[in-house]
Amino acid sequence: MSEEYLLQMTGICKSFSGVRALDNVNFKVRPGKVMCLAGENGCGKSTLVKIISGVYTKDEGQVIFEGKEITKITPAEATRLGIQVIYQDLSIFPNLTVRENLAINSEITAGRKMVNRKRWDATAREALSKIGCNIDLDAKMGELSVADKQLVAICRALLFNAKLIIMDEPTTALTKKEVDALFVTVRQLRDSGIAIMFISHKTEEIFEISDDVCIMRNGKNVYSGQTADLTRRDFTYYLTGRELVDDRFVPTNISAEPILEVKNLCMPGKLQDVSFELRKGEILGVTGLLGSGRTELALSLFGLAKPSGGQIILNGKSVKIPSPIAAQKLRIGYVPEDRLTEGLCLQQPIADNITLASLKRLSNALGLLKKKDIYEDAAKWVKIFSIATNDPKKNASTLSGGNQQKIVLSKWLSNDLDLLILNGPTVGVDVGAKQDIHALVHQLANEGLAVMIISDDLAEVVVNCSRVIVMKEGAIVGEMTGDAITEDNILEIIR
Amino acid sequence: MNKAAIKRMTRRTEFYIFLVLILMIALIGIISKGQLFEPTQIVTILRAMVVDGMFAMCSLVVMISGGFDLSFPAVSALSYSLATTICLNQGWCQTNPWMGFLLAAIIGWCLGMFNGWIISNFRLNTMIVTLATQTFFTGLSMGLLQLKEITSTLPNGFKEMGKSYLFEVYNSAGLRSTMTTMFLFFIALCIITSFVLNRTMFGRALYAIGGNEVSAERAGYNVKRIKFLLYSVVGAVAGFTGMIRVCMASQSIPKALVGKEMTIIPAVILGGASIFGGEGTVFGTVCAISIITVVSNSMLLVGIDTYWQSFFNGLVILIGVTVSALQAMRQKH
Secondary structure (H helix, E strand, C coil), rough: CCCCCCCCCEEEEEEEEEEEECCCCCEECCCCEEEEEEECCCCHHHHHHHHHHCCCCEEEEEEECCCCEECCCHHHHHHCCCCCECCCEEEEEEEEEHHHHHHHHHHHHCCCCCCCCHHHHHHHHHHHHCCCCCCCCCEEHHHHHHHHHHHHHHHHHHHCCEEEEEEEECCCCEEEEHHHHHHHHCCCCCCCCCCCEEEEHHHHHHHHCCEEEEEECEEEEEEEEEHHHHCCHHHHHHHCCCCCCCCCCCCCCCCCCCEEEEEEEEEEEEEEEEEEEECCEEEEEEECCCCCCCCHHHHHHCCCCCCCCEEEEEEEECCCCCCCCHHHHHHEEECCCCCHHHHHCCCEEEEHHHHHHHHCECCCCCCEEEHHCCCCHHHHHHHHHHCCCCCCEEEEHHHHHHHHHHHHHHCCCCCCCCEEECCCCCCCCCHHHHHHHHHHHHHHHHHEEEEEEEEHHHHHHHHHCCCEEEEEECEEEEEEEECCCCHHHHHHCCC | CHHHHHHHHHHHHHHHHHHHHHHHHHHHHHHHCCCHCCCHHHHHHHHHHHHHHHHHHHHHHHHHCCCCCCCCHHHHHHHHHHHHHHHHCCCCCCCCCCHHHHHHHHHHHHHHHHHHHHHHHHHHCHHHHHHHHHHHHHHHHHHCCCCCCEEECCHHHHHHHHHHHEEEECCCCCEEEEEECHHHHHHHHHHHHHHHHHHHHHHHHHHHHHHHHHHHHHHHHHHHHHHHHHHHHHHHHHHHHHCCCCCCCCCECCCCCCCHHHHHHHHHHHHCCCCCCCCCHHHHHHHHHHHHHHHHHHHHHHHHCCCHHHEEEEEEHHHHHHHHHHHHHHCCC
């Protein structure tokens, strides 16, 4: 191919009912390179992708693919040109077999009416052979790991002689190890001449995988060029439009007596003899790979999992935590990993979400709610957290991921707590909001709250924690404090 | 068969439901001292399966696509009541019943199209829509059209059709029972449904839509058209099945099917169809319908009061729904 660029987009504009989603975006993809499209939530990334894949039509601008201008892109046309999108949800059918998932798209595209088992099998085998992966074709898709599901989705895209594969935040649900495996595949595809457009907002990943980067902010592209020419600092600046300094947490207010002591906590197959203590004003990091027992530990402290043995001592008294209600009575708060399904009622107003855990305080003797107090309370937290909304009566679903996470946090903080457990507090949250959340957690700890952060984002653990325990196969395998907490030190123990 | 395949088989609901069926038959066979295996009893049970089994097929395909059809008994009742009334008034079907079957299927088709049109165009919850249309169709039949019961005046063609049989059997006491010709329709519908579900892209589309509707759309299926077609066809089959019921019962009673969905849908769930869509097979459904029919027909044999039938039906709903939910949970983790 003689063309320098596989895809060139210039001056792309798109408005939705008068609101400019894309404003004069210029954008180029080189064949056989990985290009990262970075940007915070709501910056227009997905709109741009939908224009490339033909779901939306552009208002203005020029699209050139393989040297030819393309005036009208439809989804079918995009497929014919060799553009494949792998959406975040992977567009798979969990109830069907791997074989069927691989073959079904090409069968539909070919306009087939009948099922031919032999042809399906051949198609599926061909797809898997493209990247040489080995997955049981008869397995049900829903039973595969996220990483394997992703491989299937990639293989399926390759069947269409893809020249450009767009991957929409592919690493969100993956562990570090799975991300590494995915990157191996991505490099393999890149080396075979396929252009990859990688959508992400994770700084480390972008620097690791991409050759080119395009950063978007508020519907404009603020930087495009080679990744090598960019420093991390510049990158963050372009992404957020502000200088962000990640302050490392310095505890200033650690209590003498531990508020929480966990002794020999056990759960068959999940936790082995876990013992540690936590003081007020500390931020304790609990890290380890997926399945290391870190989540089970958090769940047993919040009454959502039942340990088979061991002791939990809170404020010097041995306690049993059989349910989340009991945990709340003991002034323990828990922010779950999956905030969308476990921590938020998306279709309910922001104010109701914030005050959900403190309704007892906000109702009168008869149990009737004091609406006025609820809104006052909500308004207070919207202000403290600078939650981006003009009206707390709007539904929580109208907010971005970062702001949703702020709601979940404020829900717990609006009750007086002794211990706050954060499980993956900034998963899927963009850099700016991440910073806000970190700063707030630091402040809370220094005001005397005991905080536990459970995370596999090592950078996050390093910046926020005054002490870290590392878990492996249900047991604590390492502990470090202060300056000894570095990503390398943690990684050494995990491996 | 390798190990993985056996393991997969034992994880399927159909496998267990088949075991339960065998166990049930053995158990009732023993309790009834072999009466269950009298040829007349077997023929009676098979006969009772025809209409319920055909309705179950309608319910199955809708559930696979992730929907719920509560309206098929109402569609069926309106179709056969109207069709027999027309035949009676026109003096049709005195010798040949096919005109009646055609009419009922066409009326059912139209009512199904109405369901399908609303569901596919407005993207509404199928259970709510069919709950509404069920009431609407029933009202149409009783109120607007004033359809009446037709018993002794039922056109002769239908009566003859209902009496026709494939073979006759006698029990030890010399009592005679006949195997109705209508059973062939049930067998044919099962084969057609199974073929469509497994061997056509339309059938796979139902599984795909039930599994993940957004993905199905992205994969290139015209989800709107498929749903419209599905509900139309189900309507036609429901109408046709209704006519079979008229022939077998030798009467057309507009209210006869009220509440039928409440026994059919649980049976389909018991047979392995998921309440969340995307799962379900003809084999499992037939097994489940067999269990229900065998048990309810054997209650008298075993000496259990028939009032227990609703108790049993309730139990089936609970078991079926629980199994379905457990399976969905297992898939999530």
